[in-house]
Amino acid sequence: MKNLIAPSLLSANFAELKKDCEMLNRSEADWFHIDIMDGMFVPNISFGFPVMKAIKRYAQKPLDVHLMIEAPDRYIKDFVDAGADIICVHAEACPHLHRSIQNIKSFGIKAGVALNPHTPIQIVENVLEDLDMVLIMSVNPGFGGQKFIPNTYKKIQQLREVAKNTNPELIIEIDGGVDSENAKSLYDSGANVLVAGSAVFGSDNPEKTIKEIKQLV
Numbered sequence: 001m002k003n004l005i006a007p008s009l010l011s012a013n014f015a016e017l018k019k020d021c022e023m024l025n026r027s028e029a030d031w032f033h034i035d036i037m038d039g040m041f042v043p044n045i046s047f048g049f050p051v052m053k054a055i056k057r058y059a060q061k062p063l064d065v066h067l068m069i070e071a072p073d074r075y076i077k078d079f080v081d082a083g084a085d086i087i088c089v090h091a092e093a094c095p096h097l098h099r100s101i102q103n104i105k106s107f108g109i110k111a112g113v114a115l116n117p118h119t120p121i122q123i124v125e126n127v128l129e130d131l132d133m134v135l136i137m138s139v140n141p142g143f144g145g146q147k148f149i150p151n152t153y154k155k156i157q158q159l160r161e162v163a164k165n166t167n168p169e170l171i172i173e174i175d176g177g178v179d180s181e182n183a184k185s186l187y188d189s190g191a192n193v194l195v196a197g198s199a200v201f202g203s204d205n206p207e208k209t210i211k212e213i214k215q216l217v
Contacts, residue, residue: 003187005214006031006064006173007206008197009055010046017051020201021058027207028214031064031086033175033195036079038069041093042142049082056083064193066114066175068141069093073100080107088112088135088173091123101130112173116141117149121159128166133193134159139176148177153189160190180209184216 007029012020024032034052039045056063062085069075072089079087087104091113094100104111112133113124117140124134136155139146156172163170171192178186179199186194196213203209 003191003214004030004193005210006033006193006195007200007210008033008035008175008195010035011197011201013201014051017054018058021055023206025058025060027210029061029210031062031193032059033197034063034065034084036065036067036069037142041070041090042068044142049078052079052082052084059083062086064088064173064195066135066195067093068114073103076100076103077107080109084109086110086112086133088114088133090114090116090141091119092116097124098127098130101127105130112171114141114175115155117151121155121162124159125162125166128163128170131167131170133171133173135173135175135195136191137176138174138178141176146177148179148182153185156186156189156191178213180212180216183213187216 035046037044037046063083064086065079065084066088070093089100091097101111110132112135114135116137138149138152173193174186174191175195178194178196183194200206200209
């Protein structure tokens with residue numbers, strides 16, 4: 001799989017959401033990353049179905065939906081109906097993780113599991129062959145603009161090694177503190193998809209920034 005970039009709309013200008021979606025359509029971005037927060041699993045609230053449906057109307061690329069919410073199984077169908085192409089749930093929020101993964105896959109879309117910085121990759125080892133993607137959080141979830149956690153490199157390498165035998169096509173996505181300074185090292189460590197929020201939408205030229213990050217492969 002080629003290396004991808006998925007700008008996070010959490011950092012977009014919500015007063016100009018259509019404009020930012022059109023910018024991503026023009027750019028070399030591969031996915032739209034959608035962060036959903038409930039104020040319970042993480043100490044922040046982002047947006048729900050109405051905003052996501054609005055994004056779907058303008059997006060011409062897959063919607064990569066990251067659910068930072070408690071009991072996510074309650075809403076899987078709703079997010080599929082809102083346009084999700086990939087749904088990623090947190091291992092820490094799913095007591096029956098295998099069931100959650102199968103629930104997502106039953107709708108014919110890609111299933112992913114996210115791991116918080118403190119969560120070891122062994123948590124997903126017994127469901128790895130069922131997954132399309134593992135998202136490694138490189139900051140503590142809940143807010144954009146945080147400082148990257150260096151231990152992420154080690155976790156990527158560990159996961160890639162474990163996946164070599166059970167799921168060699170596994171997508172590894174990194175979310176948090178990604179920018180042009182660490183992108184190449186993340187790709188080189190074994191990541192396939194980088195989520196960039198502040199680095200893209202805080203840039204004077206977001207399209208150029210996206211292109212520069214992708215060229216660091």
